[in-house]
Amino acid sequence: MSSHASAVHHSEAPKGWLRHYIFSLDHKIIGTQYILLGLSAVTIGVILSVIMRIHLAWPSVHIWGFANGVVSPEDYLRVITMHGTLMVFFVLTTVPQSGFGNYFLPIQIGAPDMAFPTLNMLSFWITFVAMIVLVSSAFVPGGSAISGWTSYAPLSAVGVIAGPGQGLGQTLWIVSIALFCGASLMSAINFLGTTIDLRTTGLSLMRMPLTVWGWFITASLALLAFGVLLAACILLLLDRLAMTSFFIPSGEMVSGVLLNHAGGSPLLWQHLFWFFGHPEVYIAILPGMGIISHVLSTFSRKPVFGYRAMVYSLSAIGFLSFMVWGHHMFISGMSPYSGLAFSILTLVIGVPSAIKTFNWLGTLWGARIQFTAAMLFAIGFVSVFVTGGLSGIFLAQPALDLYLHDTYYVIGHFHLIMGVAAIFAMFAATYYWFPKMFGRMMNETLGKIHFWMTFVGVYCIFMPMHYLGYAGDPRRYASIESVHYLFALQPVYKFISIAAFITATAQLFFYFNFFWSIKHGKPAEANPWRATTLEWSVPTPVPHDNFAGHYPTVYRGPYEYSVPGAADDFIPQDLAPERVAKA
């Protein structure tokens, strides 16, 4: 396995700035490129959410960049659509998997690079083009799409007669996502091939770090799910441009125009979209779960509690994720009997997630906890995951979903369990792996300030949304001026908005810390956290082919911390047994 890998891959970096930095085939550069792309996307996404929160809390305040300073209803919908699309696709789907996964998967398995470096480079650049296409939709006549990141038909299928932005803006949205699907499929093949084929000697499946398991199962989900979204996008484009009727029934009268379509089903879009969409949210969180297990273990100085259970639960979540999509459609008009089946399966998929939570707590039990910034975010992840996961138990029951569907309760739920939890995992990953990526330490004090402000802030933003949901506050409302029972919620809106501004500002500590430390951080040793996995056994900066030709042999599992009888409280995976110092 590793012997022919080194023969295939030239061990020197290519010369030339363009080949080295722009069209690099090196997984470390590509991973960094994905992370920077995600950073740009999240910056735009956060700015859009701040605009949303200003508008909702103080509707008459003028905001720079909008016609007459006023956020019109269609502008508001453009903002939420762009926010959701950028965040779900270009942040949550790219950074944990294609960002950190690309960078560290080959190193953690003792390989010189991903299995298909050229395909890897292509996946990044196609993702990059996809983002350009998406952002450009804001600048075309009619503006960007207003149908939400979920883009339900017929609103998304019938064109500009359904609303502003539904012309070229919506078409560009579909093209962007279709490109993204293609790139994701390529990336999934790469991750699977690499993990299956390029593991170094001694690295059996059950000795892989949980980060690698997370990336591996995520790639399996991506391979099976993105094809369906790609097909759905093509069908939607055909409905829009070629007068097909996949999603448009007969007798459609939109804005006084009787459409010539016949025979389509709007529910078909939802089935296709959510068949992708549910695995997608697990694609967003599974790498994060792997990272959190990894970080908790390192800074607890203990093995991950229940490693096997963690592998089985990751696999169970992956497998079940294809069977629960209907819980997004309980009141869609889908058969209520299907709804019951999806409900039971959705409750069942909560079980492996609960198992993981118990095992994370088990990892902390009896530990020796070091409160680094990475560890704080890992601990925060567990708290947020519990909160976000439990609100899912309400939504999984159709009888309760009857009330809570499409209210702010759902927004609170998915932001905590998907947005915040995954972002915490990305922050933990950044603070953890920064020394290996850049050879310098991030500032711990700034990291701690960042953590505490963010942790308190996200709860102040998203917990009140559950209460808005109880009060029946519908999603995606540009204003609450038309519904009498919503007037009383204005003070809650203001509270959430102020919390959002403070939390957004807190991220400046992170930006500054990240970019400043690249040049001015304290120089890092090769293994500053005294961790066990293979990325900590290579020098910093990491050589072009990761191991400078000397591929490691793995002798043990990935989390041998505080082993009785050992002199050190950690034993690296690649340390030969006879060289382990005894106490």
Added chain:
Amino acid sequence: MGSRKSCAGSAAPAVLMAIVILLLVGSTLYFHIAKTWWFPPAITPVGHQIDQQFFVTFIVTGIVFVLAQLALAWMVFKYRDHGQKARFVRGNHMLEVIWTTATLVIFVGLGVMAAHAWGEVHFGGPAPGALQVEVTGVQFVWNFRYPGPDGKFGRIIPKDIDASTGNPLGLDPNDPASKDDIVSGDLYLPVNRPIELMLRSQDVIHSFFVRELRIKQDTVPGLVIPVHFSVTKIGDYEITCNQLCGLGHYHMHAMLHVLSDADFQQWEQKQEAQNAQ
């Protein structure tokens, strides 16, 4: 013993974590018990069943929430680095079996309990003699149609839809059944009578939602979706659209007026008289 990081040994992060978690748990419990922002009282029998199921779910998840968050806070405090050696434990098979089984039983149990209320809304047909009202969503208004004295809904022809000439639903002028159909911008229902709403949409997906009914149902072009209930309390309730339908989504609003039998008949007769003119 390996060298210690400079942040090891301080209790401050653990204490802070405990404070934040206690504030989270305390405030969450408070707002749920005080019902500061809450559901309005239910006005249907199935609504009361749904509220009961919500209460059970809240108790179960509430207990898990409190225990899990406090456990996290406690462990983080108790096992902070103060020079101890970490316990080398790979796991515990019996614990895995216990917590997996318990979670499965509790979660699926809640789902099975909830199935009854869901079935009440959707599994059966309407009660005999139910009043049928057709609900049509269109960007950005609701139209409600009653069959009138003949008890039959007239045929709809999409190309005849023209709100500006008073035919927002596209009723076929040549169908005698449509002449006495009552079309209203608000929904009027008699109290304590079985109702069957037939939900439709002309253009994009909308969603019919009345909080007090505890009923929400998407209206889908190409489908007619029935919803059954009876209302137990006279009053005026707001109808909102709950599925993003375009730029006017936020003001697609109507009123549900639940009237006594006598008042409802009076309203019906007034509509029929207006139709006849």
